[in-house]
Structures are given as C-alpha cells and as structure tokens.
Amino acid sequence: GAVVSQHPSRVICKSGTSVKIECRSLDFQATTMFWYRQFPKKSLMLMATSNEGSKATYEQGVEKDKFLINHASLTLSTLTVTSAHPEDSSFYICSASRGQGIGEQFFGPGTRLTVL
Amino acid sequence: QKEVEQNSGPLSVPEGAIASLNCTYSDRGSQSFFWYRQYSGKSPELIMSIYSNGDKEDGRFTAQLNKASQYVSLLIRDSQPSDSATYLCAVNLRDTGRRALTFGSGTRLQVQP
Numbered sequence: 001g002a003v004v005s006q007h008p009s010r011v012i013c014k015s016g017t018s019v020k021i022e023c024r025s026l027d028f029q030a031t032t033m034f035w036y037r038q039f040p041k042k043s044l045m046l047m048a049t050s051n052e053g054s055k056a057t058y059e060q061g062v063e064k065d066k067f068l069i070n071h072a073s074l075t076l077s078t079l080t081v082t083s084a085h086p087e088d089s090s091f092y093i094c095s096a097s098r099g100q101g102i103g104e105q106f107f108g109p110g111t112r113l114t115v116l
Numbered sequence: 117q118k119e120v121e122q123n124s125g126p127l128s129v130p131e132g133a134i135a136s137l138n139c140t141y142s143d144r145g146s147q148s149f150f151w152y153r154q155y156s157g158k159s160p161e162l163i164m165s166i167y168s169n170g171d172k173e174d175g176r177f178t179a180q181l182n183k184a185s186q187y188v189s190l191l192i193r194d195s196q197p198s199d200s201a202t203y204l205c206a207v208n209l210r211d212t213g214r215r216a217l218t219f220g221s222g223t224r225l226q227v228q229p
Contacts, residue, residue, distance in 0.1 A: 034216055043221040044160070044204070093159045103165075104150060105206070105217055110159040 003027050004096050006108035013084055014116055021079045021111045023094030029074035030096035034105060035067075037090045044093070050077050084115045119143070120207050122220035130228050135192040137223050139205030142186070148208040149181055150217065151190045155201045163203075164190065195227045 003026040013019050023033060035047045048064075050056040050071035058064045066088075068080040077096075081088055091112050095105040119142045129135045137151075148167055152160035166172045166179040166188065178191040188207075192199055202224045206217040 044219050046216055049216050091157075103148070104162050106162060107152075107159040 002098070002104075002106040004030075004094065004106050004108040006094055006111050008111060009109060010112045010114075012114045012116065015085050016083055019081045019084055019113060021081075021092055021094075021113075023077045023079070023096070023108050025075045025096045025098075025106075028096075028098045030077075030098060031074065032097050033071055033077040034095045034097075035069060035077075035079050036093045036095070038093060038110075039090055047079075081113065084113070086115045089113055089115045118220075119209055120205055120218050120220040122203075122205050122223045124221060125224040126226045127223055128226045128228060129195050131195060131197060133195050133227075135195045135199065135225055135227070137190040137192075137203050137205075137225065139188045139190075139207075139220055140186055141188070141205075141207045141209065141218075143207075143209040144183070144186060145210040146183075146186075146207050147210065148217075149179070149188045150206040151177075151179060151188075152204040152206060152219075153201045154204055154222065160204055192225075195225075197227045197229050200225055200227045 005024045007022045033050050036044045047062045048056040048058045050069050052071050052074050056069040071077040093110040095107045097105050121140045151164045153163050154160040164179040166181045172179045176193045180189045202222040204222045205220040209218045
C-alpha cells in the first residue's frame, strides 16, 4: 500500500506557457499532500503543504500566484506552474501522508520540467 | 545550526561492509524520524521510520534513535553496490509547528564492488 502517482513524468514546454502536474494517492486517502522541488545535486525544497478542501500553505519565498495548488479531493492534488520560465526548470515531487498524526510521507515518482 | 544535519559524504564502503549514516536534529521535542533513500534522478523512497529510543531492525537496515542526544542513525549491513544512493534523514520538528517533515541535505553512499 501507500502508492503515489504523478503525471506527467516529464514535460518540455515553451517559456510563457502553463504546466499542470497531478499527484494522486492510489490506495489511501491523503489528508495532506506536499509539493517539493529539487535542483540537480541539491536537497529537497518544500514549496507548499495542502490539505483537502482548504488553501495551500506556501513556504517563504514561494510565489503562490505562480505555483497554483489545488487539493480537490483526498486522493488528488495539482500543481500548476503558471507562465513558466527557464528558471522554473526543475524536478517537482509530490508526497502524501495519511491519517491525522505526523506519519510517513510517501513520494510520487516526480515530474521533470524543462522550460525552453 | 541547521535543523536537520547530515554529513554530505560521499561515504565509501566496500561491498559486504556495514555502512553507518548519521543525522542530528535541533528540536529535542521531535517525535517522528524517517530515513529515505534517493537514487540519482529518482524521488525519495521510505526505508525506515522510528519513533522510540533504541534500535529498530528491518532486514539489512537498522535505525537507531537517541532522543537525549538528538541523534538518529541508519546502519546498512552487508552493503551492496545497489545500496549506492543518497540517504535522507527526515524529522518532524515540533518547534516548526507544521506537519511537513524537515529533511537533511542527505549523505551520498558509495558501495565499492
């Protein structure tokens, strides 16, 4: 159990376009989902925390108007990178946790975004 | 002081040896601790969770927690080349007041055949 999927796995887009990334918990209900980005050879950077049905909590320095997060159901969260630019190119990874306590986070396989 | 600190490595061990990975954390009130493995270009994969002082064993992996010393470690017995990866320590830091885990920067392990 505890499988998280992400789609797409890889996307290449032109500068100025918007890209939507989906994160799904396949076999459990995720009370909380998290979005990270990771640059090559760097550590994970938490972007935002989202709870189903409420607004996401963004980390300091993360533009909420640029990185739109929607957590429409207990199994689906989406991250939309709006008006993407080359500096947004990165590895975006979601994770999900179940239950109300502080438990494990299960990661999706990640989405590699390249903005030309 | 970093909230969750790990030696970046690389830690190089011969095949069959024990690899010892260490992590310290800043908040004495932390209750949940996790080890993740991340292969290059892939997302992190949960290996172990530990909540109580002492050792927890799962196959070739043993997690050790010492809350008084604010120290958590991961031992990998009979290391294999396939264990070569970056190992991330993650802690739920109570003083951050949030549910998200705080990750260390990771230790790169190289197992030499």
